[in-house]
Amino acid sequence: MKLSCLIVDDEPLARAGIRHLLSQQQQFEITAEADNGTDALRLAQLHQPDIIFLDIQMPGLDGLSVFKQLASKPAVIFCTAYAEHAVTAFELSAVDYLLKPFSPERFQQALFKACGKIIGKLSRPANTISPATSYVDRLTIRDPGRLRIVDVNDISWIESAGNYVDIHVYSQPKSYLLRDTMAALEQKLDPAVFARIHRSSIVRKSDIVELRPGDKGDAEVLLKCGSLLTMSRRHRAALAELFGNLN
Structure with missing residues (x-):
């Protein structure tokens, strides 16, 4: 089972960079891309991605506004050139905040955090009786240089x-x-x-x-x-x- 990803950035080169990094990991698939906030919300609703890579400064809705308006809350990784929004992003429960340009190693760290959040959401809360749907349906295993998703x-x-x-x-x-x-x-x-x-x-x-x-x-x-x-x-x-x- 692969984790679905939505890439949102108004810069084609930035989207291409994220696309390239994800292509090196078989556990992830890109379901859609958007170059503005309005399309990002529409595509997020349509595809229900597991992870969203989200720029901040974009035409129309900015990335922070997009995050606030998401109906469901996937793992969101902000990818931006502006450091001053980091505190707000983490207050909104962003998984990570990557400053452009970022290294492949830093990108990998963000993926680890995103997978951790996804697994945490699927895990049963402690000391509660939960329905079967709250048990995990996949496990994330760290192999050297990659993440392996086991169904x-x-x-x-x-x-x-x-x-x-x-x-x-x-x-x-x-x-x-x-x-x-x-x-x-x-x-x-x-x-x-x-x-x-x-x-x-x-x-x-x-x-x-x-x-x-x-x-x-x-x-x-x-x-x-x-x-x-x-x-x-x-x-x-x-x-x-x-x-x-x-x-």
């Missing part, structure tokens, strides 16, 4: 790997390391879809094809991919609706 629907199982979690997906033979804890990730995933079966394992319930009970209340869990995982006695209740009484 949760593509995840088969997850295992602990020290200070990281190792995410096994359908679409790739390799797994992906994400710097997170099992406990934190468990809270982000829909329990109707995923189950914590061990302190070091989370599985997609629909991928389970066989359960092999042990003699101490534990069990071995066989997945469609052939992986054989251990279900601890402590976590057996997570699969009770699938297998009934595991005693």
Whole structure:
């Protein structure tokens, strides 16, 4: 799954520069471009982008006015030559404020922040009971020189790997390391879809094809991919609706 982007700037060269930087990252796609504030609002409403790169000084509505009038609040990164509007931009909850000309490294930092905000919006608020739609539907993984967006629907199982979690997906033979804890990730995933079966394992319930009970209340869990995982006695209740009484 890719993150959609809207580029808004009245300078063609500025739009081309952002377009070039985004083209080097497969996780992002440009859905539209605008050279004025009025068109920016129309295109934002039409495409509902995940990220907007927004200039400030433009014909018609300026960038700050555009941000204030957005019906939904995507991750907004201001890209401008005017430093004096930075405080106002951050008061409006902008993700970042890039001063032209900016380096590819600085642009990358802004993308990291935007992805963090998007993931945060999709995460379930702490200490609340939330509908399933509040669970994350994608994870952002930092690889050297790039951001990788992993669709949760593509995840088969997850295992602990020290200070990281190792995410096994359908679409790739390799797994992906994400710097997170099992406990934190468990809270982000829909329990109707995923189950914590061990302190070091989370599985997609629909991928389970066989359960092999042990003699101490534990069990071995066989997945469609052939992986054989251990279900601890402590976590057996997570699969009770699938297998009934595991005693």
